[in-house]
Amino acid sequence: MKCSEFLQELTDYLDGVIDANTKQELEEHLSWCHNCYVVCDTTKKTIEIYRDSQLYELPDDLRTRLRSAIVAKCHSRKKSGPEGAQ
């Protein structure tokens, strides 16, 4: 397996959706190719860091304000909409 072939399978490998034979070939490649090992390992870390980062968390006060605004709009639509007119 060449490095470019390894790379094409990287996403499925990291997602764990790969057949046993291909997985074995990929891991055989990883056992001797340091560059691909590093790319694989640091790509996995990239995903984990973003997933666990709490980037763009919705603050509680803003959350309450947005929810109130949404609910108020829904109520006013209910009054003016087809259901409310019945």
Added chain:
Amino acid sequence: MGAIQPKVGEPVSDELALVEAAKAGDVGAFEELVRRYDRNVFRIAQHITQNREDAEDVVQDAFFKAYSNLNQFQGQSKFYTWLVRIAVNEALMRLRRRRPERTVSLDEDVKTEDDTVPREVADWSPNPEQQYTQAELREILDRTIHGLPATFRTVFVLRDVEGLSTEETAEALDLSIPAVKSRLLRARLQLRSRLSKYFQRREKANEREKSGSGDSQP
């Protein structure tokens, strides 16, 4: 090296009942759906628009649009996937409005650097994120993902941050499964490569510290 563990989602067993109640005019039931997914919609919106005010507007408009069009939701997909589709469209619309000079489309085939493995790949420090404070780390992650094309950011946030499956992402974005996979691979590799600037091993810096020439002496 094992596969990454998917994020565990909310239970959806009672979700259809909430949707049905909301369709019948129960705003309280809809409010429960808002409570369940507002954080996700906000995160997705901010990843796409890269703008806090736009993200706030997307949350309001996407939920209100969902409420107004609940009768269109037939229950063939998860409510969340349907909602994400509405939110992504709202977010992209705002992005286009803000950056009219640049075409923003999920269909665009973004030309990027060749996806081959470079000859020399710098390894990262162990637990690289711990070199920075939480605020510094968020700044780095924000700046790094900001540089990605919108189509890559969108696929990455849905798949890797929100934990949607490839199929759900394809459905939410109206893309084919191979298109989702190809964008995801390129998004992951580009982020990895850009983060290396901050996270790679700094042998020389460490050596300087060990030899006592650093200014972090007690």
